[in-house]
Amino acid sequence: MTLIENQSPGADRALQLEAWYGSALGREVASQEVACLLDMLEGVFGHYILQVGGGEAFRETVVTSQVRHAITLPPARQPGGLGMRIVATPEALPLASDSLDAVFLPHTLDFARDPRQVLREAERVLIPEGRLILFGFNALSPWALVRLARPGRMPWCGGFLTRYRVGDWLSLLGFDVEWQRMLVFQAPWAGSRWCSGSFLAAAGSRYWPALGGVYALRAVKRVSTLTPLRPSWNTRRRLLPGGAVEPTARGTNRAPVTFPPTPIHPADRLTRPWRDRYPGLGENLEGSLGRNSGGSWGGSSGGRQAP
Numbered sequence: 001m002t003l004i005e006n007q008s009p010g011a012d013r014a015l016q017l018e019a020w021y022g023s024a025l026g027r028e029v030a031s032q033e034v035a036c037l038l039d040m041l042e043g044v045f046g047h048y049i050l051q052v053g054g055g056e057a058f059r060e061t062v063v064t065s066q067v068r069h070a071i072t073l074p075p076a077r078q079p080g081g082l083g084m085r086i087v088a089t090p091e092a093l094p095l096a097s098d099s100l101d102a103v104f105l106p107h108t109l110d111f112a113r114d115p116r117q118v119l120r121e122a123e124r125v126l127i128p129e130g131r132l133i134l135f136g137f138n139a140l141s142p143w144a145l146v147r148l149a150r151p152g153r154m155p156w157c158g159g160f161l162t163r164y165r166v167g168d169w170l171s172l173l174g175f176d177v178e179w180q181r182m183l184v185f186q187a188p189w190a191g192s193r194w195c196s197g198s199f200l201a202a203a204g205s206r207y208w209p210a211l212g213g214v215y216a217l218r219a220v221k222r223v224s225t226l227t228p229l230r231p232s233w234n235t236r237r238r239l240l241p242g243g244a245v246e247p248t249a250r251g252t253n254r255a256p257v258t259f260p261p262t263p264i265h266p267a268d269r270l271t272r273p274w275r276d277r278y279p280g281l282g283e284n285l286e287g288s289l290g291r292n293s294g295g296s297w298g299g300s301s302g303g304r305q306a307p
Contacts, residue, residue: 013111013157018055020154025188030057032183033106033135033214040179040218041065044131046101052090052118054106067102091117095125102126105134109166110158116169123173128223132175135216136161143188143213163215175219182212 020026037058049067051058055074063070073088088094090105091114103122109115122132137143139160147156167177185204204212 013154014053014055016154017053017107017111017158018057021055021057028186029184029214033216034058034061036135036181036183036216037061037104037133040133040216041102044102044133046127046130048100049102049104050093050095050100050125051104051106053108053111054104058104058106062104071100091121093121093125097124098127100125100127100130102131102133105132107135107137107155107158109134109161110137110155115159115161119169119173123175123221126221128221130221132170132219132221133217134166135214136163136166138162138182138211138213138215141211141213143184146188163217166215166217170217170219174222174224176222177217177219179216179218181216182209182214183216184213185211186213188213 021030034057038061041061044065044067046067048069048071049062049065050071050073051062052073059070059072062072073090073093090108090112103126105118105122108118112118119132126132137155137158137160139162143156144160147160150156163180163182167180170177182204185208
């Protein structure tokens with residue numbers, strides 16, 4: 001596993017969130033998120049998956065996924081960690097474009113300085129058809145109301161978002177949301193009889209799913225490919241016998257020249273084709289027609305009379 005050090009201004013809050021996962025309420029939330037993450041990682045394959053934040057709560061689940069290599073961006077330097085360490089922020093990942101098969105953001109948007117830039121970076125480093133998995137605290141849930149009473153305490157000090165706004169951001173970046181689920185319908189305080197295994201938690205996903213404290217999204221990066229069209233080359237005009245090119249009027253602005261029809265004598269209509277082919281026969285026919293213009297056809301006395 002490769003470790004990339006996070007030196008962003010929100011690293012302190014990310015450390016506080018990792019510590020909050022060790023509390024009673026945090027462990028209950030983490031157990032539901034880990035179970036959901038196992039379902040969302042089904043069918044995700046490839047060579048590299050990146051986890052940005054979240055700490056040890058999800059690391060084991062990510063490492064044991066079907067993706068070969070897991071890269072973790074912890075909130076800050078962790079003693080005893082193995083692998084390469086690179087100074088990085090979620091808003092500017094030091095990774096090549098189109099190099100990761102999956103990116104996991106566990107509440108990264110809630111504590112990021114610029115959540116939209118985090119999504120842009122995730123879109124940049126993902127390959128086409130790569131998967132983006134993220135968790136976030138729901139701004140339309142009872143958990144958001146606790147922010148009024150505990151504005152500076154973890155995790156209510158973060159910037160809660162709604163799954164609808166995050167879905168719009170993903171759509172603008174070319175993602176398609178293919179999987180979403182609402183989690184944590186328990187009351188947002190530890191030690192309550194509504195905290196775990198209660199009727200409220202069982203009925204929440206059925207009757208009021210939009211009020212879950214945590215939303216989970218899995219989106220796929222879509223890339224529209226353009227199919228180049230082969231150029232339509234004009235076929236070469238065939239040469240006429242003798243090497244002459246077939247005449248064409250293309251490329252000229254002059255109107256085609258037309259000639260008026262030449263009047264043809266009635267006798268020429270009958271005799272011209274024969275005159276051309278048989279010159280002697282044509283003269284004999286003209287002479288016969290001239291001699292018999294006032295008499296019978298063909299010079300026979302018993303023949304048909306001319307009109």
